[in-house]
Amino acid sequence: MEDFFASAISIGVIFLFGCVGEILTEKSGHLNLGIPGIMCMGAAGGCLGVKLCVMGTDAPSGVLTVVVAILFAVLFAGALGAVYAFLTVSLRANQNVTGLACTIFGVGFTTWFINSVVIGRDSVVIGKIAYAGRYFFNAHIPGTEKLGWFGGIFLEQGVLAYLAIALAVAAAVVLRYTRVGLNVRAIGENPATADAVGVNVTGYKYGFIMTGAAVAGLGGLCYVMGYMNGTVGSTVAQTIQGIGWLSIALVIFTMWRPALAILGSILFGALYFVSTRITGISFEQIPLLNLIPFVVTILVLIVTSIVGHRETQPPASLGLPYFREDR
Amino acid sequence: MGRVREPFIHITRREGMPLWKGLCIRVGAVAAALLIAALLLTLSAPNSKGFGGFFKSLFEGTFYVNRRGEMNNFWLTLQETALLLCVAIALVVAFKMKFWNLGGNGQVLMGCLACAACMYYLGGETEDPLVWLLMLVASVAAGAVWALIPALFKAFFNTNESLFTLMMNYVAFYLVVFFVALWYPEGTGVMPPLSDANLPTFGAGQMGKSLPVILVAVLVTAAIFCYLRFSKHGYEIGLIGDSKNTARYAGINVKKVIIRTLVLSGALCGLVGFLLVGSINHMVSKTMDGNRGFTGIMVAWMGKFNPLIMTGVSLFIVFLTRGMAQVCSDFGISNDALSDVVIGLIYFFLIGCEFFISYRVHFNVAGRRSRPAPEFAVEGAQKDGSSEASDASGAPEAPPEASEAPEETGAGRGEEAPAPPDASGGARQRQEEET
Numbered sequence: 001m002e003d004f005f006a007s008a009i010s011i012g013v014i015f016l017f018g019c020v021g022e023i024l025t026e027k028s029g030h031l032n033l034g035i036p037g038i039m040c041m042g043a044a045g046g047c048l049g050v051k052l053c054v055m056g057t058d059a060p061s062g063v064l065t066v067v068v069a070i071l072f073a074v075l076f077a078g079a080l081g082a083v084y085a086f087l088t089v090s091l092r093a094n095q096n097v098t099g100l101a102c103t104i105f106g107v108g109f110t111t112w113f114i115n116s117v118v119i120g121r122d123s124v125v126i127g128k129i130a131y132a133g134r135y136f137f138n139a140h141i142p143g144t145e146k147l148g149w150f151g152g153i154f155l156e157q158g159v160l161a162y163l164a165i166a167l168a169v170a171a172a173v174v175l176r177y178t179r180v181g182l183n184v185r186a187i188g189e190n191p192a193t194a195d196a197v198g199v200n201v202t203g204y205k206y207g208f209i210m211t212g213a214a215v216a217g218l219g220g221l222c223y224v225m226g227y228m229n230g231t232v233g234s235t236v237a238q239t240i241q242g243i244g245w246l247s248i249a250l251v252i253f254t255m256w257r258p259a260l261a262i263l264g265s266i267l268f269g270a271l272y273f274v275s276t277r278i279t280g281i282s283f284e285q286i287p288l289l290n291l292i293p294f295v296v297t298i299l300v301l302i303v304t305s306i307v308g309h310r311e312t313q314p315p316a317s318l319g320l321p322y323f324r325e326d327r
Numbered sequence: 328m329g330r331v332r333e334p335f336i337h338i339t340r341r342e343g344m345p346l347w348k349g350l351c352i353r354v355g356a357v358a359a360a361l362l363i364a365a366l367l368l369t370l371s372a373p374n375s376k377g378f379g380g381f382f383k384s385l386f387e388g389t390f391y392v393n394r395r396g397e398m399n400n401f402w403l404t405l406q407e408t409a410l411l412l413c414v415a416i417a418l419v420v421a422f423k424m425k426f427w428n429l430g431g432n433g434q435v436l437m438g439c440l441a442c443a444a445c446m447y448y449l450g451g452e453t454e455d456p457l458v459w460l461l462m463l464v465a466s467v468a469a470g471a472v473w474a475l476i477p478a479l480f481k482a483f484f485n486t487n488e489s490l491f492t493l494m495m496n497y498v499a500f501y502l503v504v505f506f507v508a509l510w511y512p513e514g515t516g517v518m519p520p521l522s523d524a525n526l527p528t529f530g531a532g533q534m535g536k537s538l539p540v541i542l543v544a545v546l547v548t549a550a551i552f553c554y555l556r557f558s559k560h561g562y563e564i565g566l567i568g569d570s571k572n573t574a575r576y577a578g579i580n581v582k583k584v585i586i587r588t589l590v591l592s593g594a595l596c597g598l599v600g601f602l603l604v605g606s607i608n609h610m611v612s613k614t615m616d617g618n619r620g621f622t623g624i625m626v627a628w629m630g631k632f633n634p635l636i637m638t639g640v641s642l643f644i645v646f647l648t649r650g651m652a653q654v655c656s657d658f659g660i661s662n663d664a665l666s667d668v669v670i671g672l673i674y675f676f677l678i679g680c681e682f683f684i685s686y687r688v689h690f691n692v693a694g695r696r697s698r699p700a701p702e703f704a705v706e707g708a709q710k711d712g713s714s715e716a717s718d719a720s721g722a723p724e725a726p727p728e729a730s731e732a733p734e735e736t737g738a739g740r741g742e743e744a745p746a747p748p749d750a751s752g753g754a755r756q757r758q759e760e761e762t
Contacts, residue, residue, distance in 0.1 A: 108667020
């Protein structure tokens with residue numbers, strides 16, 4: 001049972017990164033369907049960062065590796081986020097189409113990048129990255145065994161899990177209690193009005209889309225280095241893509257609230273865990289379990305749409321391009 | 328202090344760009360993307376054949392003629408184009424209604440699965456024509472049902488259709504995995520091709536295989552073109568896309584049209600599944616949709632939802648995909664994901680270049696306008712200096728602004744009032760162009 005909850009959290013935080021990233025983006029009025037691709041980019045960048053740190057040295061520094069990996073994940077994901085922002089904010093392209101292009105690009109790029117650049121012909125890298133995943137990203141706080149179930153569930157997570165929860169709380173506070181959050185919510189509801197009172201709409205949109213992308217990118221890093229213990233393979237991008245779509249759905253489930261997303265993502269994590277790790281069933285039944293999270297997501301979408309009221313609505317201008325001269 | 332500064336870049340809408348000019352911009356965007364791709368590949372590939380080699384391989388993906396004079400690649404390209412176009416056409420029917428059907432992949436897969444199921448259970452049991460008919464009906468019905476489910480919830484509860492259809496993709500994906508494992512429990516999850524109840528071909532070779540598929544695509548495209556343009560249904564779809572309220576006011580049963588249209592959309596995707604399994608592959612795999620649901624969205628959007636332009640776009644995308652695969656194999660790149668990267672790059676450039684077709688960019692060099700036009704000032708936000716401006720109170724700021732903008736003629740439009748304290752000052756010139 002303890003293992004179950006611990007695993008639910010360790011998977012859930014991947015969703016949490018993606019979900020918080022998408023919430024930040026959507027609050028500025030942009031529906032980013034490129035989140036799956038952007039999460040993949042984070043995985044690609046993170047793997048590269050880890051490789052740079054662990055190769056060529058016998059005793060790589062754990063802290064340095066984690067920091068560099070996070071930095072590269074943010075950089076790669078932010079870059080694709082910047083492309084999305086440039087196309088949709090400055091060039092006013094259709095957000096659905098641009099997002100899908102980002103996903104196609106991100107998934108393709110990551111598959112190619114991890115196989116050709118990160119792993120390449122040197123199979124030593126795989127072991128080294130796995131080592132980093134096992135001992136750096138999933139390092140436990142010493143002494144947690146003494147704390148019983150509490151320690152087992154909450155204190156034996158990898159470093160990225162705490163980062164995810166910290167980011168979710170930070171996002172909740174920023175969106176709810178600060179001037180910046182107020183401004184971005186105003187932009188999401190009605191950019192023309194926000195513009196009229198002097199909010200820099202373009203700047204905010206860029207800022208939030210790229211921050212959202214960076215946060216989501218950490219989700220990709222978290223999947224490869226945290227959940228998979230640094231096991232890099234050729235199907236990484238495909239799996240992250242599925243997780244990315246679930247993260248976007250999670251945004252609706254959590255009603256655009258990062259704090260609720262913490263609970264929602266752990267719930268999704270539990271579902272995902274059940275669907276991948278259940279034992280005692282026959283070989284052909286496994287795919288039926290795999291589709292549980294997707295079916296549940298559909299049910300969640302239906303339920304939230306049926307019982308929908310004012311509080312559960314998306315930002316009013318979500319998906320609409322803003323052109324100041326169109327007023 | 329908030330000195331008035333003209334924004335360096337000024338953007339206005341433009342309409343009625345000549346066709347050739349728009350085409351030139353798009354061709355330029357594609358050329359730029361291809362040059363970047365060529366540069367990347369020639370520099371990084373282990374077995375690089377240079378710049379010329381890149382373009383030679385790119386064209387060989389479609390126009391390669393083997394020693395026996397067969398143009399297999401050419402026919403494959405046409406076949407792939409036909410399949411992609413069919414999916415894109417199916418999606419356009421929904422997109423015209425602003426129903427974001429992102430579930431093309433799943434609907435195609437369900438069509439594949441239903442067709443394969445018919446072949447698996449009925450193939451060889453009864454006469455082939457009967458099985459063919461059942462395959463067709465089952466595929467079309469399966470695709471239609473896969474689109475009908477989100478449509479019902481969209482119509483009655485306004486459930487978010489883009490995420491719903493996305494999730495349905497994965498449900499279809501795992502259903503295919505499940506059934507393949509069920510039918511071949513000892514296998515590796517790969518289904519061998521079935522020999523019974525294969526659809527007939529037009530003679531031997533790749534051409535005979537491809538022709539039926541191409542024929543179906545031509546018929547579907549023409550039919551949907553007429554359906555959308557000339558039929559009452561097509562008019563209703565377009566009206567709902569423009570404004571649901573107007574449609575409702577005009578007496579259209581919006582729910583009914585949404586459901587009817589999505590059944591059509593899904594049915595066409597199912598038809599593609601029927602062709603993929605019955606005519607081409609004779610088996611089903613979890614990746615048989617070939618991501619055509621997503622590519623189809625790109626085709627539909629870049630083709631401006633016009634079936635004729637979309638034909639050209641899908642031909643171009645298939646040409647690129649096949650060409651890039653050829654380049655990768657010729658350049659010694661084992662990983663064909665690189666072709667996705669190049670395709671993605673081209674999407675970015677094509678999406679971006681649309682901006683230059685529908686908008687005009689003016690550069691404000693040294694305060695001079697690139698084009699004289701009737702002007703008036705509008706008090707509004709300005710990117711730079713807004714923070715300085717908001718620190719000072721708005722009132723003393725307004726006069727210098729007015730004096731620094733001598734061109735302004737429409738003063739006193741009400742927006743000239745002092746800005747509220749938290750609003751930025753900074754008058755911004757606004758050009759109105761009626762072009």
